Amino acid sequence: MLHSHELTIGTAIMTRTHRKIAARRNSAREDRVPRLDAVTRSPRAGSAWSTLARPIVTGLAAVLISTSHAVGAHPLCFEAEDALATVEPMIEVNSTNSPLKGTHLDPKGASGSTFLEVPQGEGNPPKVPGGQSSYTFSLDESGTYYLWCRVWWLDECGNSSTMVLNGGHPFTFGQDAVYKTWHWVKAPRRIKDLKMDAGPQTLIIQNREDGVRIDQILLTLDKRYVPVGVEKSRALPRSSQNDKPDGK
Numbered sequence: 001m002l003h004s005h006e007l008t009i010g011t012a013i014m015t016r017t018h019r020k021i022a023a024r025r026n027s028a029r030e031d032r033v034p035r036l037d038a039v040t041r042s043p044r045a046g047s048a049w050s051t052l053a054r055p056i057v058t059g060l061a062a063v064l065i066s067t068s069h070a071v072g073a074h075p076l077c078f079e080a081e082d083a084l085a086t087v088e089p090m091i092e093v094n095s096t097n098s099p100l101k102g103t104h105l106d107p108k109g110a111s112g113s114t115f116l117e118v119p120q121g122e123g124n125p126p127k128v129p130g131g132q133s134s135y136t137f138s139l140d141e142s143g144t145y146y147l148w149c150r151v152w153w154l155d156e157c158g159n160s161s162t163m164v165l166n167g168g169h170p171f172t173f174g175q176d177a178v179y180k181t182w183h184w185v186k187a188p189r190r191i192k193d194l195k196m197d198a199g200p201q202t203l204i205i206q207n208r209e210d211g212v213r214i215d216q217i218l219l220t221l222d223k224r225y226v227p228v229g230v231e232k233s234r235a236l237p238r239s240s241q242n243d244k245p246d247g248k
């Protein structure tokens with residue numbers, strides 16, 4: 001449910017066509033980097049080229065290629081269910097417990113056949129205090145990140161979560177009008193806490209509405225990177241209490 005004081009969130013359901021466009025852009029960038037074998041090809045062995053210029057040009061090509069890789073660094077993607085701790089009514093749903101939890105969504109549509117959910121009727125509204133998942137992860141580079149989540153919203157009263165990055169100001173994530181299908185949603189760039197230093201970080205996703213499902217979380221510095229479908233994820237450490245909610 002949209003409130004006037006809340007921030008709106010950009011949405012993207014990307015098609016294969018978008019992916020192809022992104023791939024062509026990436027390919028075009030790579031084409032601008034000189035090929036190592038092309039720039040180091042000498043006119044003839046034993047010439048001044050081979051003894052002086054070749055090592056210099058080879059070194060320059062190596063720097064250009066290294067820089068290209070740094071700019072196009074891979075995003076960090078992890079599973080929503082890899083939370084350090086999950087507190088009800090936010091729950092983990094998989095093929096084992098989904099019938100017991102009352103969800104009618106096939107978990108196979110989610111990465112790892114597992115996702116986090118605030119089940120309809122158990123969240124907020126109706127008002128149920130608490131409920132969250134928390135994460136710790138590490139970033140290799142400092143910068144202002146793009147934060148994406150792969151989500152499934154039930155309806156206009158079940159299309160958002162509250163997020164907190166590194167203990168900062170809580171912000172609303174979601175509010176887009178794409179329902180009952182998995183899709184990627186991006187946090188607005190105006191969130192100041194998206195500017196992060198390299199090193200350990202914390203993220204908390206809080207229950208704000210029910211009918212909400214979250215599959216994957218992705219962070220990237222590349223504004224041209226648009227996640228599509230299930231992304232390759234990296235494992236995060238999980239606490240033992242998350243696997244044993246009763247503490248037994």
Ligand SMILES: [Ca+2]
Pocket residue numbers: 079080081110111112113114115214215216
């Ligand atoms: Ca998942």
